[in-house]
Amino acid sequence: MINITINGKQVSVAEGSTILEAAKQNNIYIPNLCYLEGVHKFGSCRLCVVEVEGARNLQASCMVPVREGMVIKTNTEKVRKARKVLYELILSDHPKDCLSCERNQSCELQELGNRLGVTEARFEGEKSVGNEDFSPSITRDMSKCILCRRCITVCNEIQNVGILNAQNRGFKTVVGPAMDLPINTVNCAYCGQCTVVCPVGALKETDAIQDVWKAINDKKKRVVVQVAPAIRVAIGEEFGLEPGTIVTGKLATALREMGFDDVFDTNFTADLTIIEEGTEFLTRVKKALTGGEATLPMITSCSPGWIKYVEHAFPLELDHLSTCKSPHTMLGALAKSYYAEKINVDPKDMYVVSIMPCTAKKFEISRPEMQNNGVPNVDAVLTTRELAKMIKEAGIDFLNLEDGQYDNPLGLSSGAADIFGVTGGVMEAALRTVYELVTGRELPFDKLHVAPIVGLEQIKTADILIENPVEAYKFLDGFTVKVAVTSGLKGAKILLDQIAKGESPYHFIEVMGCPGGCISGGGQPRPTTPEIRQKRLDAIYREDEGKQLRKSHENEYVTKLYEEFLKTPNGHKSHELLHTHYTKRGKFNEYIGE
Amino acid sequence: MSCEEKKCQCCCGEENNQQKYDRIAEVIEKYKNREGSLIQVLHMAQSIFGYLPLELQKFIAEGMDKPLSEVSGVVTFYSFFSTEPRGEHTIRVCLGTACYVRGGKKLVDRLEEILEVKVGGTTKDQKFTFEVARCIGACGLAPAMMIDDVVYKQVNPDKLEAILAKY
Numbered sequence: 001m002i003n004i005t006i007n008g009k010q011v012s013v014a015e016g017s018t019i020l021e022a023a024k025q026n027n028i029y030i031p032n033l034c035y036l037e038g039v040h041k042f043g044s045c046r047l048c049v050v051e052v053e054g055a056r057n058l059q060a061s062c063m064v065p066v067r068e069g070m071v072i073k074t075n076t077e078k079v080r081k082a083r084k085v086l087y088e089l090i091l092s093d094h095p096k097d098c099l100s101c102e103r104n105q106s107c108e109l110q111e112l113g114n115r116l117g118v119t120e121a122r123f124e125g126e127k128s129v130g131n132e133d134f135s136p137s138i139t140r141d142m143s144k145c146i147l148c149r150r151c152i153t154v155c156n157e158i159q160n161v162g163i164l165n166a167q168n169r170g171f172k173t174v175v176g177p178a179m180d181l182p183i184n185t186v187n188c189a190y191c192g193q194c195t196v197v198c199p200v201g202a203l204k205e206t207d208a209i210q211d212v213w214k215a216i217n218d219k220k221k222r223v224v225v226q227v228a229p230a231i232r233v234a235i236g237e238e239f240g241l242e243p244g245t246i247v248t249g250k251l252a253t254a255l256r257e258m259g260f261d262d263v264f265d266t267n268f269t270a271d272l273t274i275i276e277e278g279t280e281f282l283t284r285v286k287k288a289l290t291g292g293e294a295t296l297p298m299i300t301s302c303s304p305g306w307i308k309y310v311e312h313a314f315p316l317e318l319d320h321l322s323t324c325k326s327p328h329t330m331l332g333a334l335a336k337s338y339y340a341e342k343i344n345v346d347p348k349d350m351y352v353v354s355i356m357p358c359t360a361k362k363f364e365i366s367r368p369e370m371q372n373n374g375v376p377n378v379d380a381v382l383t384t385r386e387l388a389k390m391i392k393e394a395g396i397d398f399l400n401l402e403d404g405q406y407d408n409p410l411g412l413s414s415g416a417a418d419i420f421g422v423t424g425g426v427m428e429a430a431l432r433t434v435y436e437l438v439t440g441r442e443l444p445f446d447k448l449h450v451a452p453i454v455g456l457e458q459i460k461t462a463d464i465l466i467e468n469p470v471e472a473y474k475f476l477d478g479f480t481v482k483v484a485v486t487s488g489l490k491g492a493k494i495l496l497d498q499i500a501k502g503e504s505p506y507h508f509i510e511v512m513g514c515p516g517g518c519i520s521g522g523g524q525p526r527p528t529t530p531e532i533r534q535k536r537l538d539a540i541y542r543e544d545e546g547k548q549l550r551k552s553h554e555n556e557y558v559t560k561l562y563e564e565f566l567k568t569p570n571g572h573k574s575h576e577l578l579h580t581h582y583t584k585r586g587k588f589n590e591y592i593g594e
Numbered sequence: 595m596s597c598e599e600k601k602c603q604c605c606c607g608e609e610n611n612q613q614k615y616d617r618i619a620e621v622i623e624k625y626k627n628r629e630g631s632l633i634q635v636l637h638m639a640q641s642i643f644g645y646l647p648l649e650l651q652k653f654i655a656e657g658m659d660k661p662l663s664e665v666s667g668v669v670t671f672y673s674f675f676s677t678e679p680r681g682e683h684t685i686r687v688c689l690g691t692a693c694y695v696r697g698g699k700k701l702v703d704r705l706e707e708i709l710e711v712k713v714g715g716t717t718k719d720q721k722f723t724f725e726v727a728r729c730i731g732a733c734g735l736a737p738a739m740m741i742d743d744v745v746y747k748q749v750n751p752d753k754l755e756a757i758l759a760k761y
Contacts, residue, residue, distance in 0.1 A: 156664075161661070164663060165663035165666075167666060169672075178661075178663045178665065178666035179651070179677070588662070
């Protein structure tokens with residue numbers, strides 16, 4: 001431990017702590033802007049400066065480690081003045097259109113000005129010009145960028161994709177893709193993690209709010225909405241609720257009050273995905289074990305950020321991907337076929353909206369594969385943040401809503417579907433079903449949780465031994481299914497490098513593009529700290545355990561769907577509506593041309 | 595590093611692009627596992643290829659296993675690197691304090707007239723690339739300018755045409 005004095009108070013803190021961390025542990029708040037706990041330490045904004053006795057200049061407290069006997073003052077006239085001037089300098093190159101900025105009231109720069117007591121903006125100078133750069137998922141407005149570089153850290157070090165880096169020099173510095181290339185021409189996965197950490201309005205999801213209001217107001221349209229599992233444990237944060245508060249019922253009511261005609265649950269097609277993907281996996285394993293050719297390991301395909309990443313980074317390994325569409329596009333495809341037939345609506349008059357924790361899903365729905373008979377499976381994707389805005393805009397008192405229900409036939413779901421929202425969840429859900437199908441016995445884990453693959457570690461693995469299978473699966477007797485789970489694209493690269501070298505020991509891999517899975521997706525409420533991530537994760541498992549129905553294959557509406565419409569898993573109809581193929585893109589889009 | 599540079603200077607102009615890329619590939623192979631060697635590779639690639647267009651940056655990014663945005667970040671940070679074709683010779687007029695005071699700006703103005711390009715540009719005939727420098731360490735000889743490695747001291751704007759005629 002190191003002994004230091006902060007503001008006259010003697011304290012001991014762990015060796016290696018920065019001044020900022022030491023102050024925080026002792027309930028002293030030092031204003032800061034570019035710093036992001038556990039993620040980004042760069043010292044670019046200088047707003048966290050403090051006085052250190054014996055040091056010639058003010059010190060950036062986020063960068064300087066404590067030393068024995070250090071005497072620190074965080075609240076002197078000199079420090080306060082310096083912070084205000086630094087803040088005003090940042091403002092001198094920032095458009096002051098706060099009232100009409102989409103980050104109004106949720107902007108870290110704005111909040112900090114308030115905290116610092118800044119009441120002037122004395123410096124007028126040249127302004128950075130930035131054209132808005134649109135892609136289906138992410139919009140960049142570099143005139144608002146304050147060069148904190150959090151997005152660079154997340155894009156390069158957390159996700160290991162490296163789309164964003166500082167370009168040019170000095171006043172002309174911009175954060176962006178190489179050589180000012182538009183973001184929709186480069187190998188961006190659209191995971192949106194940069195939009196979660198951006199403190200201002202420079203990086204955000206591409207707006208779908210206007211399109212959705214228009215559809216709701218169009219009397220000719222049957223507007224169908226569906227909600228991903230991760231929304232129900234996170235959207236409460238946008239209304240001031242404690243992270244991890246489950247609001248499944250309020251969400252259904254809010255959507256109905258907004259004017260959606262049918263309120264469905266993406267969870268339903270998560271259950272369906274397990275049937276389709278589980279069948280696909282067993283088919284591949286059977287082929288491999290009985291002398292046929294099959295590509296293993298098979299990798300899950302629910303996360304469109306992961307999909308776009310692998311299409312760019314490993315275009316030659318796409319056969320490893322399950323051919324299943326992601327659950328929300330499955331639901332869209334079924335709404336516009338199975339359900340449209342039932343209620344006698346022309347699919348062209350149906351408008352499907354997906355509420356997703358994800359920015360990549362906005363791109364996903366624009367893929368040509370995600371349509372049937374010329375009609376897109378899903379018409380619009382709203383992030384969790386966008387939906388919260390619409391609920392506020394509609395004047396709905398979210399906190400006091402009664403709990404509502406999701407509509408059938410696409411609304412019932414098992415606990416296995418809930419855990420699709422968290423890393424390890426898709427794998428666990430698949431194992432609950434596949435193991436039982438193969439052995440006739442329940443998956444032998446406490447509360448059905450496959451403990452080795454639960455949690456936030458980068459790569460998790462488990463071995464599942466199959467003994468005494470039922471007659472149809474005798475070929476699996478004594479076989480150990482090796483599975484691996486990762487979340488975040490850095491972990492995905494490790495597992496894919498193994499596959500590319502032919503050294504992967506696994507049979508089944510789950511990849512989610514964002515660290516922790518969809519609970520900390522690019523469209524989720526800001527901020528996502530490690531603590532908040534853990535609370536959302538716990539909530540997902542609570543939601544699962546609170547249900548009677550815990551296994552996808554026990555969902556009666558899924559059974560009914562097969563009886564009435566799809567007939568058989570991986571059958572003709574399934575392939576037409578629920579499965580897809582992938583595009584070799586290459587690191588520089590060289591496979592599909594620029 | 596000097597070895598590759600020499601090799602380059604004697605071969606440039608005789609090689610086709612494929613041969614240049616092959617030599618850049620050799621450079622990458624040699625440096626790719628050395629921490630912090632991107633700048634050196636870019637330096638040598640520029641001396642082999644003449645400049646660093648996007649396609650070449652992609653080639654280097656791929657070979658060095660680095661994101662393209664990082665490579666281009668370095669290329670656009672340093673004024674030494676160019677993403678446009680460069681002239682056969684580089685003129686650098688010093689605009690450090692001493693040269694500025696002694697009329698460096700007049701040299702710039704006159705050169706813009708003679709060469710018919712702005713600072714940073716390359717003449718139509720690809721003969722000269724025209725740049726300014728911040729102090730070339732020849733303050734006692736102000737105003738100074740360099741053409742490639744040769745320093746011209748106490749340059750009079752009226753002498754410029756005669757100097758350029760030597761190239």
